[in-house]
Amino acid sequence: MREIVIFRQNQFRVSEVFIAQQAQALRRYAPLYMGRMRFGAGPEGARALLLRDLWQHAAWPRMVAQMATRDPAPYLRLLGKRRPALVHAHFGVDGVYAMEVARRLDVPLVTTFHGFDVTLSDRRFLCSPAWANYPLHRRALARRGQLFLCNSHFLRDQALAHGFPAGRTHVHYIGVDCSAYQPRAQADETPVILHVARLVEMKGTEYLLRAFARVADRHPGLRLAIIGDGPLRGRLEALAGALGVGARVLFLGARPHAVVMEWMRRAMMLVLPSVLTASGRVEGLGMVMLEAAACGVPVVASRVGGIPEGVAEGRSGLVVPPRDVEALADAMDRLAGDAAMRAAMGHAGRAFVVERFDLRRQTEMLECRYDALLQAHGGVDSP
Template identity: 80%
Template sequence: MRDVVIFRQNQFRVSEIFIAQQAEALRRYAPLYLGRMRFGAGPDGARTLLLRDLWGRAGWPRMGAQMLTRDPAPYQRLLAGRRPALVHAHFGTDGVYALALARRLGVPLVTTFHGFDLTLSDRYFLRSPAWVNYPLHRRALAREGRLFLCNSRFLHGKALERGFPAERTRVHYIGVDCAAYRPRAPEEETPVILHVARLVELKGTDDLLRAFARMAAGHADLRLVIIGDGPMRARLEKMAGALGVGERVLFLGARPHAVVMAWMRRAMMLVLPSVQTASGRVEGLGMVMLEAAACGVPVVATRVGGIPEGVDEGRSGLIVPPRDVESLAGAMGALAADRERRAAMGQAGRAFVAGRFDLRRQTAILESWYDALVRAIAPDGASL
């Protein structure tokens, strides 16, 4: 097996478990996680190389300098002479850093776009030291990167608008592990509406609270469980109280993925009422919807960004206009009142995800693209 560098400067974020899930599903390539810092435990036995481990706590000035200069030398030092088959960066913001490394190593660079990296306005990137290099070097990334993958058709269109070459830019759903997420039994369902999201404007959690307050009076046993943390948490907790549903809304904060999936199996529905922010940021797809469908849980979501691609509308879930609290409350109430409809939507959702978003099939496609890139630079007759 050849090594493939999985490049993400902030490795193993709880909200980005899909990166490691894809990497661990590889069969002909061995993932080597490379980045700046660790934000979670990562997969068991994962080979991880981090600048924080190289430089320790006193290394902040060095990391700051590397952030600004994109110097690949520290990453080469971590690799200690290894020559991976290729580098796969996640998020365009990290692709511009991985580009310098791939160029130095002489290997192809694959970049996957997930959302904000194609929708956020450039003026917001330029405000952040961690992101400022992205708009400055995006043209070089588009010119030299060997393959660009978009996690939805919506993002593919955005990538072409941003100047990424059509001949090297493809739609590729990462998918979910349908073998790991089995459909839940009917008796597992409880009167819980689940929302899993970082608590930021993009996720529309404030609209969800307003909608829940409108429909909750007719469903006395219902509870709203919110898993995730973020800068809006305190304001949202206060809002729940002001709306009179504070005792019926449970804010659990960030939780490990296993805990999220345990709650998923108990939920009567998952709600993802995402919006487009003033900065232009919009949902690329919404991986949590695919996980819900894989477990046989129906979804209520908004018609924004790539979200409609993850719902078989009317069969696996309901889609409403963004920022339309009345429609959101109506959809939630309709599902809460109809157990048979929820069960039918759960079955349809499972079939929909298995047919279009199965992780192992999608990863096999990815590896075939890896193979083609490696062959293109291998000497005649050399094996992979």
């Protein structure tokens, strides 16, 4: 197996398990995770090279300096004598750092766009020291990157609008592991509406709370479980109390992915009421919807960004206009009151993700792209 670098400055975030899931599903290439810091344990046995481990003393000043200059030397020092076949960066903001590493190694660079990296306004990028290099060097990334992958057709359109080349920019759904997420039994279902999201404006949690308050009186045993944390948590908890549903809303905070999936299998529906924000942040696809569908759980979601690509509308879930509390409440009410509809949508959702989003098939397609890149780069045979 040939080794490749999976480049993400903040490795193993609980909200980004899809990166490691894709990498661990590789059959013919071995992932080597590289970045600035570790935010979680990562997969069992995963090999990770991190600047925080390299710099035991005065780490922050060194990391800030590297952040500003994009100097690849610290990463090359971490690699030592390793010579990976290619570098695969996740998020465009990481691609502008990874391209310097790939250039020094003389290997192809793959960059995957997941959402904010092709939707957020440049002003927002320039306000963050960690992101400011991205709009400054985005054109160079577009010229020098060998392959750009987008997690939805919506994101590809956004990437093209930002100047990325059409011939090297393609849609590639990461997918979900349909063998690991088996359909739950209907007996496992409990009267819980599940929302899994970072508590920020884009996720539309405020509208979910307002819709739940309308539905709660008609379904006395119904509860809303919110998994995730973020800057809006205090405000959202206060809103739930003001709406009179505070006792029926569970703010569970961030939880490991395995715990999220336990709640998923017990939920009667997953709700993702995302919105487009003034800054340009919007849902690129909504991986949690695919996980719900794989488990046979129906979805209620907003018609915004790439979300419609992840729902078989009317068959695996219901799609409503963003910020429309009444429409959201009506959809939740319909599903909560109709067990047969939930079962039918759960079954259809499972078939939908198996057909279009199976991780193993998608990863096999990714490896074929790797093969083609390496052959074009140096005439090297695939592993």
